[in-house]
Amino acid sequence: MTTTSSPERAPLTSDARTRLALLGTAGGPNWWLDSPRCGISSAVVVGDKYYLVDAGAGVGPQIRRARLGNWESRLWGPLDGLRSVFLTHLHSDHVCDLNNILNNGLANGLGLGGPVSVWGPGDRGALPPARPGSSPTPVAPDSPTPGTRELVESIARTFATDYNDRIFENGIEGTDGFITGHDVPIPKEYLADPNGDPHPRMSPVPFYEDDRVRVSATLVRHAPVFPALAFRFDTDDGSIVFSGDTGPSENLVELATGADVLVHEVIAGEWVAADFPSPRDPVNEAIYQHLIGRxxxxxxxxxxxxxxxxxxxxxxxxxxxTWPVERWEEAQKGYSGRLVVGMDLDQIGIGAA
Ligand SMILES: [Zn+2]
Structure with a gap:
């Protein structure tokens, strides 16, 4: 297994009004040894507002390091500029610090710029099939596959003591409905069979619009995670697409067609094969198949x-x-455009400055 630390380069910078900010670029829930990368999270910045895509480990401090929102004031930023959060799917590495954003939010400006909505996949609707010969007991059997709306409600309920301390004792105002969770409204016909066809062919569905962005979603290939979403942000300055976690997906190609920037996940098959050598026991075989197939x-x-x-x-x-940037540059093969091997805190402008 390669444990080389990724060599640093200076983060890319941009003063463009509309830009992509990479907050964390590491994949997976592992606490990588010798990697400078934070957990997966990005932002679409439009003027003085921004939109988060996923909320992996470290997202809060990374928002400040990226100078998003009001970062000069210790008290009121930087979440004052946060409009909405979009979760591609509910794997822990994409969600684990949403709690941090919400729970520490009142001390960092959350809601001061208006209510913040969290959008992501709805309830899976059914447990994934158990491995042959096993019959595990699900966690939380009364609601074993909650979606984003329920996730956000659960976080608020869990940390109500802290919220109410700050609201009642500290007199923080404007908290009525300051944070709400929403399930992205994927049409029902595409959600019918999470264990049979978790990647039905579909065209993008627009579901969010304000004065700066219009956001569309499509289903991608990340079974047994379902629904797993990719997002497209259209702005007056151009378009950015986020693949989320997925194997090669025709839905994603359609979503990305005509966009200015595609932010895409990637995995090194060579590394997976080295880390999960054959013969593999059933558990390692399942992980191996997920990694290379999803x-x-x-x-x-x-x-x-x-x-x-x-x-x-x-x-x-x-x-x-942990791989160095040069090894990822192999992705240029078969692609004639500009390849950026993302680093934490890169900012890439879209359209005119
Ligand atoms: Zn995932």
Whole structure:
């Protein structure tokens, strides 16, 4: 197993009004040894507002390091500029610090710029099938596959003591409905069979719009995680697409067609094979199949971006998070556009400054 620390380069900078900010670029829930990368999270910045895509480990401090929102004041920023959070799927590495954003939020400006909505997949609707010969007891059997709305409600309920201390004792105002969870309204016909066809072919569904962005979603290939979503942000300055976690997906190619930037996950098949050598026991075989079948290999990501016709491909959710940048540059094969191997705190401008 390679344990080389990724060599640092200076983060890319941009003063563009609309830009992509990478807050964390490591893939997976592992606490990587010798990696400088934080957990997966990005932001779409439009002027003085921003939108989070996923909330992996470290997202709060990374928002401040990226100078998003009001970062000069210790008291009121930087969550005053946060409009909404979009969760691609509910794997822990994409969600684990949502709690941190919400729970520490009142001390960092959350809601001061208006109510914040959290959007993500709805209830899976059914447990994944158990491995043959096993019959595990589910966690929380009364609601074993909650979606985003229920997730946010549960966080608020769990930390109500802290919220109420701050609201009642400290006199923080404006908290009525300051945070709400919403399930992305994927049409029912595509959600009918989570264990049979978790990646039905579909066209993007617009579901969120304000004065700065219009956001669309599509289902991607990350079974047994379901629904797993990719998002497209359209702005007056251009468009950014986030793959979320997925194997090669035709739905994603359609979503990304005509966009300016595609932010795509990537995994190194060579590393997976080395870490899970054959013969594999059933547990390791299941992990191996998930890693190579439900993520996108280095050699596949460039041709996908080429087919979508995007001028810039940004790699994130790097597995392993320990590989040096040069090794990921193999993704240029089959892609004629600009390849950026994403680093934490990179900012990439969209359209005019
Ligand atoms: Zn995942």
């Amino acid at each position: 993520h996108t290999l280095i050699e596949d990501v460039g041709p996908l971006a080429e087919r979508a016709g995007v001028p810039t491909l940004v790699l994130n959710h790097l597995v392993p998070a």
